[in-house]
Amino acid sequence: MSSVSLENVTKVYSNGYEAVNGLDLEIADGEFMVVVGPSGCGKTTVLRMIAGLENITSGTVRFGEEVVNDVAPRDRDVAMVFQSYALYPQMTVAQNIGFALRMRKVPKAEIDRRVRSAAEVLGITPWLDRKPTRLSGGQRQRVAMGRAIVREPSVFLMDEPLSNLDAKLRVQLRAEISRVQSRIGVATIYVTHDQTEAMTLGHRVAVLRDGALQQCDTPQVLYDRPANVFVAGFIGSPSMNLFEAQLSADGRSVKLGSQSIPLSQEVVDRHSALRRFIGQTIVVGIRPEDLPAASDERPGVEFKGDVELVEALGSEILVHFRTDAPVVVPEGTGALIDGEESPVKATPENDCVARIEPRHVVHAGDRFCFTVNPERLEFFELDSGITIWE
Ligand SMILES: Nc1ncnc2c1ncn2[C@@H]1O[C@H](COP(=O)(O)OP(=O)(O)O)[C@@H](O)[C@H]1O
Ligand SMILES: [Mg+2]
Incomplete structure (x- = not known):
């Protein structure tokens, strides 16, 4: 388990485009932080820098006290769930969830235990022997989450995991994500363009616009005391x-x-x-x-x-x-x-x-x-x- 901190983090892509500009953000151990903003504002870039999939142009990312700027992704102990949840079609749900552990040569009994425990947290135990092709979109996204939490990461990253689902499923899975996050209790950074998702999930919400942080606070404070017209117009529906x-x-x-x-x-x-x-x-x-x-x-x-x-x-x-x-x-x-x-x-x-x-x-x-x-x-x-x- 770990806290995450970003200090003055900037990302300039090789074509000169500045996607993230001087971002300061602290995510406490166990906290559910949502980063929200319109499409193209730099949310995915922020997550990829935390995961180590994208190098940081300047600034510092820390997990706990440790600076991880130059730590390889596989050594960062993060798990990431994406919008698309490519599962291996020829494997069962249990095999999909346990895949990363098998790659790491974790003993079989330990894999079984962790797969069962993840499946239980997500309520997908009955489907463990099924192939993903026989599951609905919502069930597949649960399996994708299982694949992430089975690794017992110290930081959990989610990039718009619900955007491919229909409205009703989104609401249902939103509630589940909230429950799962509080059960596993690790620092979670969840990215979305959907302000309702942000407000319902986040312990705190960071509003991003054009790569710059506008305000970071609890949902109620964002709503009651927006720092500027952008936050005022973005948070709240209508x-x-x-x-x-x-x-x-x-x-x-x-x-x-x-x-x-x-x-x-x-x-x-x-x-x-x-x-x-x-x-x-x-x-x-x-x-x-x-x-x-x-x-x-x-x-x-x-x-x-x-x-x-x-x-x-x-x-x-x-x-x-x-x-x-x-x-x-x-x-x-x-x-x-x-x-x-x-x-x-x-x-x-x-x-x-x-x-x-x-x-x-x-x-x-x-x-x-x-x-x-x-x-x-x-x-x-x-x-x-x-x-x-x-
Ligand atoms: N590899 C890249 N090279 C150049 N520009 C990029 C690259 N990846 C993303 N961008 C640009 O950076 C901005 C932020 O992208 P992204 O982080 O994906 O935004 P979001 O996830 O908020 O939609 C966008 O304008 C995007 O076009
Ligand atoms: Mg994105």
Whole structure:
């Protein structure tokens, strides 16, 4: 067992492309760390450097106290699970899981014991004598995980292991991965472009963009206190609504298009740095769940929007609407289609989303009245996108 630390790690590929830039990351022994970010942001590169499959241009990777920069992959005691889980079709599940141990000439009784124990952790004991071709995608991915944990590694790496599975299986296996990780209790670094996966699995989540760390914290802190507009837009589904807004000359209200939202003394005090932006354009963020229908009489002020589309989900209604305030779409938070980032957001420009209680009657074309609670607003600098806090 081991902790993992990355100190100022940079990767420049031979073609000059800088895929990872000065990354600092500490993963405690037993911790489940998720690295999340859009396609191409450098996640796989980070994992491959930890595994030793890719050399490090500069910086230091440590397992415990030991610097492993120049340690060969086979001597690092890591196990890795990939998106594709090529199993040997002619071998049984048990033989697939035990393969690496046989290669290492581990005694047969010991292989049997470890294969059985891994199979039990993963709940795949009944299939040990089957061939992988007779298994479903989810079962195969479990076997691939078995192959990794049977080695009893001190560091466990997973690169988008669920992306080839359908949505229902993903949810099921997500819960299993979480359970397995806490049972084997080794430092785990799990890479995904899926923010839901990141939030549900990670003890902590590191958000990466263009090879640079944006924020690393617990899922709740990322959600409640995003460090910048990128994290704000990337974490949470539907995304936080981000508006260009003007802070008034007295610093006591923000104007979103033609609508003004007064800020209480408390809000002004809590975000004392707002003073520096008096009379300027900033970005105001509002989470979809912080826009209840006005008729629900929650604390706050009225905020109106023109309804574009209504999605009734049973437990809630997603109301897509527009206002006359310009919407900010942080670069790189576009929708992922088939795992690839689409250059445009899934929703049209200026589209905002509110989650309201299911019993409301609302139609496309309505002018709908929401409530916005100034206590729940987030403020960001327009140019840098950095959060305006104290
Ligand atoms: N061997 C390579 N040579 C040059 N560029 C590479 C190489 N491998 C990956 N890249 C580039 O580095 C960036 C990060 O890649 P990767 O780590 O695979 O991202 P992710 O896993 O987040 O999708 C991408 O722009 C990719 O095209
Ligand atoms: Mg990748």
